[in-house]
Amino acid sequence: MLQTNTSEFTNSTTDVLNRYLFDNMHVRGELVQLSTSYQSIINNHNYPVSVRLLLGELMAATCLLTATLKFEGDITVQLQGNGPVGYMSVNGDNNQQMRGIAKIVDAEQASAAQSLQELLGKGNMIITIKPNQGKPYQGIVALDKPTLAQCFTHYFEVSAQIPTQVWLFSDDKKQQVAGSLIQLLPDGDGSSENLAQQQSDFEHLAQLTNTIKADEIFSLEAEALLYRLYHQEKVSLFEPQVVSYQCGCSSDKCLAAITQMEPSEVEAILVEQGKISMTCEYCLTTYDFFAEQLKSFTSKDKH
Numbered sequence: 191m192l193q194t195n196t197s198e199f200t201n202s203t204t205d206v207l208n209r210y211l212f213d214n215m216h217v218r219g220e221l222v223q224l225s226t227s228y229q230s231i232i233n234n235h236n237y238p239v240s241v242r243l244l245l246g247e248l249m250a251a252t253c254l255l256t257a258t259l260k261f262e263g264d265i266t267v268q269l270q271g272n273g274p275v276g277y278m279s280v281n282g283d284n285n286q287q288m289r290g291i292a293k294i295v296d297a298e299q300a301s302a303a304q305s306l307q308e309l310l311g312k313g314n315m316i317i318t319i320k321p322n323q324g325k326p327y328q329g330i331v332a333l334d335k336p337t338l339a340q341c342f343t344h345y346f347e348v349s350a351q352i353p354t355q356v357w358l359f360s361d362d363k364k365q366q367v368a369g370s371l372i373q374l375l376p377d378g379d380g381s382s383e384n385l386a387q388q389q390s391d392f393e394h395l396a397q398l399t400n401t402i403k404a405d406e407i408f409s410l411e412a413e414a415l416l417y418r419l420y421h422q423e424k425v426s427l428f429e430p431q432v433v434s435y436q437c438g439c440s441s442d443k444c445l446a447a448i449t450q451m452e453p454s455e456v457e458a459i460l461v462e463q464g465k466i467s468m469t470c471e472y473c474l475t476t477y478d479f480f481a482e483q484l485k486s487f488t489s490k491d492k493h
Protein backbone atom coordinates (compact mmCIF):
# COMPACT_ATOMS: atom_id res chain seq x y z
CA MET A 191 0.00 0.00 0.00
CA LEU A 192 1.44 3.29 -1.09
CA GLN A 193 0.84 6.43 0.91
CA THR A 194 1.62 9.87 -0.38
CA ASN A 195 2.46 12.83 1.79
CA THR A 196 1.62 15.37 -0.83
CA SER A 197 -1.24 15.94 -3.20
CA GLU A 198 0.75 17.66 -5.89
CA PHE A 199 2.91 15.42 -8.00
CA THR A 200 4.66 16.30 -11.17
CA ASN A 201 3.44 14.09 -13.96
CA SER A 202 6.81 13.82 -15.55
CA THR A 203 8.92 10.72 -15.02
CA THR A 204 12.01 12.60 -16.10
CA ASP A 205 14.42 14.76 -14.14
CA VAL A 206 12.89 14.00 -10.77
CA LEU A 207 14.30 12.78 -7.50
CA ASN A 208 11.95 10.93 -5.16
CA ARG A 209 12.55 10.04 -1.53
CA TYR A 210 10.50 7.51 0.41
CA LEU A 211 10.33 5.64 3.65
CA PHE A 212 9.37 2.04 4.36
CA ASP A 213 7.12 2.79 7.31
CA ASN A 214 7.48 -0.43 9.27
CA MET A 215 11.08 -1.14 8.46
CA HIS A 216 13.50 1.68 9.32
CA VAL A 217 14.70 1.77 5.74
CA ARG A 218 14.64 4.80 3.46
CA GLY A 219 14.82 4.88 -0.32
CA GLU A 220 15.57 7.19 -3.22
CA LEU A 221 14.72 7.03 -6.89
CA VAL A 222 16.12 9.35 -9.54
CA GLN A 223 15.04 9.46 -13.19
CA LEU A 224 16.74 11.86 -15.61
CA SER A 225 16.61 12.74 -19.28
CA THR A 226 16.72 16.47 -20.18
CA SER A 227 19.39 17.34 -17.61
CA TYR A 228 21.46 14.33 -18.71
CA GLN A 229 21.16 15.32 -22.37
CA SER A 230 22.36 18.85 -21.50
CA ILE A 231 25.49 17.38 -19.93
CA ILE A 232 26.41 15.15 -22.88
CA ASN A 233 25.20 17.31 -25.78
CA ASN A 234 28.04 19.81 -25.95
CA HIS A 235 30.68 17.09 -26.06
CA ASN A 236 31.56 14.45 -28.59
CA TYR A 237 31.85 11.50 -26.18
CA PRO A 238 31.91 7.84 -27.25
CA VAL A 239 28.80 5.85 -26.26
CA SER A 240 30.58 4.03 -23.41
CA VAL A 241 31.67 7.36 -21.89
CA ARG A 242 28.16 8.83 -22.22
CA LEU A 243 26.72 5.80 -20.42
CA LEU A 244 29.18 5.92 -17.54
CA LEU A 245 28.84 9.70 -17.18
CA GLY A 246 25.08 9.14 -16.97
CA GLU A 247 25.50 6.58 -14.21
CA LEU A 248 27.80 8.96 -12.37
CA MET A 249 25.20 11.73 -12.71
CA ALA A 250 22.40 9.53 -11.32
CA ALA A 251 24.64 8.40 -8.46
CA THR A 252 25.63 11.99 -7.62
CA CYS A 253 21.91 12.93 -7.46
CA LEU A 254 21.33 10.08 -5.00
CA LEU A 255 24.31 11.27 -2.97
CA THR A 256 23.36 14.99 -2.92
CA ALA A 257 19.89 13.92 -1.74
CA THR A 258 21.56 12.84 1.52
CA LEU A 259 22.92 16.38 2.15
CA LYS A 260 21.50 17.77 5.37
CA PHE A 261 22.76 21.32 4.70
CA GLU A 262 23.15 23.76 1.82
CA GLY A 263 26.19 22.87 -0.23
CA ASP A 264 27.42 20.75 -3.09
CA ILE A 265 29.07 17.44 -3.81
CA THR A 266 31.64 16.67 -6.50
CA VAL A 267 32.24 13.05 -7.41
CA GLN A 268 35.35 12.53 -9.49
CA LEU A 269 36.54 9.27 -11.03
CA GLN A 270 40.27 9.33 -11.73
CA GLY A 271 42.38 6.65 -13.31
CA ASN A 272 45.14 5.66 -15.72
CA GLY A 273 42.76 4.41 -18.45
CA PRO A 274 41.62 6.04 -21.73
CA VAL A 275 39.31 8.30 -19.71
CA GLY A 276 41.60 10.44 -17.56
CA TYR A 277 38.82 11.63 -15.29
CA MET A 278 35.10 12.07 -15.06
CA SER A 279 33.43 14.50 -12.73
CA VAL A 280 29.87 15.38 -11.73
CA ASN A 281 28.94 18.22 -9.43
CA GLY A 282 25.52 18.72 -7.85
CA ASP A 283 24.05 20.80 -5.05
CA ASN A 284 21.24 20.51 -2.50
CA ASN A 285 18.87 22.06 -5.07
CA GLN A 286 19.70 19.19 -7.43
CA GLN A 287 21.39 21.45 -9.96
CA MET A 288 23.85 19.23 -11.77
CA ARG A 289 26.77 19.52 -14.17
CA GLY A 290 29.34 17.03 -15.40
CA ILE A 291 32.36 16.46 -17.60
CA ALA A 292 34.59 13.66 -18.89
CA LYS A 293 38.21 14.09 -19.97
CA ILE A 294 39.25 11.59 -22.62
CA VAL A 295 42.93 10.95 -23.13
CA ASP A 296 42.64 8.22 -25.78
CA ALA A 297 39.45 8.45 -27.86
CA GLU A 298 40.02 5.23 -29.77
CA GLN A 299 40.58 3.15 -26.67
CA ALA A 300 37.70 4.87 -24.88
CA SER A 301 35.36 3.98 -27.78
CA ALA A 302 36.37 0.33 -27.58
CA ALA A 303 36.12 0.18 -23.77
CA GLN A 304 33.01 -1.37 -22.23
CA SER A 305 33.49 -1.67 -18.51
CA LEU A 306 34.35 0.76 -15.74
CA GLN A 307 37.79 -0.86 -15.49
CA GLU A 308 38.44 -0.56 -19.22
CA LEU A 309 37.40 3.11 -19.23
CA LEU A 310 39.14 4.38 -16.10
CA GLY A 311 41.83 1.77 -15.58
CA LYS A 312 43.28 1.63 -12.09
CA GLY A 313 41.98 4.54 -10.09
CA ASN A 314 39.90 6.11 -7.39
CA MET A 315 36.56 7.72 -6.74
CA ILE A 316 36.99 10.99 -4.88
CA ILE A 317 33.93 12.48 -3.21
CA THR A 318 34.18 16.08 -2.04
CA ILE A 319 31.32 17.36 0.11
CA LYS A 320 31.37 21.15 0.39
CA PRO A 321 28.95 22.89 2.76
CA ASN A 322 28.26 26.56 1.90
CA GLN A 323 29.18 27.26 5.53
CA GLY A 324 32.00 25.24 7.01
CA LYS A 325 34.81 22.98 6.02
CA PRO A 326 34.77 20.61 3.04
CA TYR A 327 35.02 16.88 3.60
CA GLN A 328 36.66 14.39 1.23
CA GLY A 329 36.26 10.63 0.94
CA ILE A 330 38.17 8.30 -1.37
CA VAL A 331 37.49 4.71 -2.40
CA ALA A 332 39.29 2.61 -5.02
CA LEU A 333 37.49 1.91 -8.31
CA ASP A 334 38.08 -1.78 -7.77
CA LYS A 335 34.53 -3.10 -8.18
CA PRO A 336 33.09 -4.28 -11.53
CA THR A 337 30.40 -1.56 -11.68
CA LEU A 338 30.02 2.06 -10.57
CA ALA A 339 26.92 1.10 -8.55
CA GLN A 340 29.06 -1.36 -6.56
CA CYS A 341 31.73 1.31 -6.00
CA PHE A 342 29.05 3.64 -4.60
CA THR A 343 27.60 0.89 -2.42
CA HIS A 344 31.13 0.33 -1.12
CA TYR A 345 31.60 4.08 -0.50
CA PHE A 346 28.43 4.19 1.63
CA GLU A 347 29.56 1.12 3.58
CA VAL A 348 32.88 2.79 4.35
CA SER A 349 31.69 6.36 4.99
CA ALA A 350 28.23 5.97 6.53
CA GLN A 351 28.87 2.52 8.00
CA ILE A 352 25.24 1.56 7.60
CA PRO A 353 23.90 -0.93 5.08
CA THR A 354 23.21 0.89 1.80
CA GLN A 355 22.74 -0.41 -1.72
CA VAL A 356 22.82 1.51 -5.02
CA TRP A 357 21.42 0.58 -8.45
CA LEU A 358 22.29 2.57 -11.60
CA PHE A 359 20.90 2.46 -15.14
CA SER A 360 21.76 4.33 -18.31
CA ASP A 361 20.47 3.98 -21.84
CA ASP A 362 22.10 5.65 -24.81
CA LYS A 363 19.24 5.25 -27.28
CA LYS A 364 16.66 6.69 -24.90
CA GLN A 365 19.20 9.20 -23.54
CA GLN A 366 17.90 8.45 -20.06
CA VAL A 367 19.63 7.59 -16.82
CA ALA A 368 18.23 6.45 -13.50
CA GLY A 369 19.21 5.19 -10.10
CA SER A 370 17.88 3.88 -6.85
CA LEU A 371 19.19 3.59 -3.34
CA ILE A 372 18.02 1.99 -0.13
CA GLN A 373 19.60 2.67 3.23
CA LEU A 374 19.02 1.29 6.68
CA LEU A 375 18.11 3.85 9.33
CA PRO A 376 19.62 2.52 12.54
CA ASP A 377 16.96 2.67 15.20
CA GLY A 378 15.57 0.92 18.22
CA ASP A 379 17.33 -0.24 21.36
CA GLY A 380 20.46 -1.47 19.60
CA SER A 381 19.92 -5.01 20.86
CA SER A 382 21.31 -7.78 18.69
CA GLU A 383 17.76 -9.06 18.15
CA ASN A 384 16.68 -5.67 16.85
CA LEU A 385 19.75 -5.33 14.62
CA ALA A 386 19.21 -8.78 13.15
CA GLN A 387 15.59 -7.90 12.33
CA GLN A 388 16.65 -4.62 10.67
CA GLN A 389 19.34 -6.41 8.67
CA SER A 390 16.85 -8.97 7.48
CA ASP A 391 14.33 -6.23 6.50
CA PHE A 392 17.06 -4.47 4.56
CA GLU A 393 18.04 -7.64 2.71
CA HIS A 394 14.41 -8.34 1.89
CA LEU A 395 14.02 -4.85 0.34
CA ALA A 396 17.34 -5.19 -1.49
CA GLN A 397 16.09 -8.41 -3.08
CA LEU A 398 12.88 -6.69 -4.18
CA THR A 399 14.83 -3.71 -5.57
CA ASN A 400 17.07 -6.12 -7.47
CA THR A 401 14.08 -7.01 -9.63
CA ILE A 402 13.91 -3.50 -11.19
CA LYS A 403 14.12 -3.75 -14.95
CA ALA A 404 15.66 -0.97 -17.02
CA ASP A 405 12.53 -0.49 -19.14
CA GLU A 406 10.49 -0.04 -15.94
CA ILE A 407 12.75 2.54 -14.31
CA PHE A 408 12.85 4.47 -17.61
CA SER A 409 9.11 4.44 -18.24
CA LEU A 410 7.18 4.18 -14.96
CA GLU A 411 6.47 7.12 -12.68
CA ALA A 412 7.69 6.81 -9.11
CA GLU A 413 4.35 5.75 -7.63
CA ALA A 414 3.81 3.03 -10.21
CA LEU A 415 7.40 1.82 -9.93
CA LEU A 416 7.29 1.65 -6.12
CA TYR A 417 4.01 -0.23 -6.31
CA ARG A 418 5.52 -2.66 -8.81
CA LEU A 419 8.51 -3.30 -6.50
CA TYR A 420 7.12 -3.07 -2.99
CA HIS A 421 3.35 -3.50 -3.19
CA GLN A 422 3.29 -5.61 -0.05
CA GLU A 423 5.11 -2.96 1.97
CA LYS A 424 3.88 0.31 3.39
CA VAL A 425 5.78 3.10 1.64
CA SER A 426 5.51 6.84 2.29
CA LEU A 427 6.53 8.88 -0.70
CA PHE A 428 7.70 12.45 -0.06
CA GLU A 429 7.39 15.44 -2.32
CA PRO A 430 9.56 14.98 -5.41
CA GLN A 431 12.46 17.33 -6.16
CA VAL A 432 13.16 18.51 -9.70
CA VAL A 433 16.67 17.87 -11.01
CA SER A 434 18.08 20.32 -13.55
CA TYR A 435 21.21 21.06 -15.48
CA GLN A 436 22.84 24.24 -14.25
CA CYS A 437 26.49 24.94 -14.73
CA GLY A 438 26.86 27.61 -12.10
CA CYS A 439 29.81 29.29 -13.77
CA SER A 440 29.65 33.06 -14.25
CA SER A 441 31.62 36.09 -15.27
CA ASP A 442 31.72 37.18 -11.61
CA LYS A 443 33.17 33.86 -10.43
CA CYS A 444 35.87 34.01 -13.14
CA LEU A 445 36.69 37.58 -12.16
CA ALA A 446 36.98 36.48 -8.54
CA ALA A 447 39.47 33.81 -9.65
CA ILE A 448 41.51 36.39 -11.57
CA THR A 449 41.73 38.61 -8.49
CA GLN A 450 43.39 35.68 -6.70
CA MET A 451 46.23 35.79 -9.26
CA GLU A 452 49.37 37.87 -8.92
CA PRO A 453 48.70 41.34 -10.47
CA SER A 454 52.03 41.12 -12.29
CA GLU A 455 50.98 37.82 -13.82
CA VAL A 456 47.64 39.30 -14.91
CA GLU A 457 49.41 42.25 -16.52
CA ALA A 458 51.85 39.97 -18.32
CA ILE A 459 48.98 37.98 -19.88
CA LEU A 460 47.19 41.20 -20.87
CA VAL A 461 50.32 42.53 -22.59
CA GLU A 462 50.88 39.25 -24.43
CA GLN A 463 47.27 38.33 -25.38
CA GLY A 464 45.32 41.57 -25.05
CA LYS A 465 42.81 39.83 -22.78
CA ILE A 466 42.39 37.08 -20.22
CA SER A 467 40.23 34.20 -21.43
CA MET A 468 38.76 31.67 -19.05
CA THR A 469 36.82 28.64 -20.32
CA CYS A 470 34.52 26.72 -17.99
CA GLU A 471 35.57 23.07 -18.13
CA TYR A 472 32.01 21.86 -17.59
CA CYS A 473 29.98 23.82 -20.17
CA LEU A 474 32.84 25.20 -22.33
CA THR A 475 31.61 28.80 -22.01
CA THR A 476 34.49 31.25 -22.51
CA TYR A 477 34.67 34.45 -20.48
CA ASP A 478 36.94 37.24 -21.80
CA PHE A 479 38.32 40.02 -19.65
CA PHE A 480 40.07 43.04 -21.15
CA ALA A 481 42.53 45.47 -19.59
CA GLU A 482 39.80 48.07 -19.02
CA GLN A 483 37.74 45.67 -16.83
CA LEU A 484 40.77 44.60 -14.81
CA LYS A 485 42.30 48.06 -14.42
CA SER A 486 41.06 48.80 -10.90
CA PHE A 487 42.34 45.47 -9.66
CA THR A 488 45.78 45.49 -11.33
CA SER A 489 46.57 49.11 -10.46
CA LYS A 490 45.03 48.98 -6.95
CA ASP A 491 47.02 45.93 -5.90
CA LYS A 492 50.30 47.48 -6.99
CA HIS A 493 50.48 49.68 -3.94
Ligand SMILES: [Zn+2]
Nearest residue numbers: 437439470473
Ligand atom coordinates in the same frame (compact mmCIF):
# COMPACT_ATOMS: atom_id res chain seq x y z
ZN1 LIG B 1 30.09 26.50 -17.06
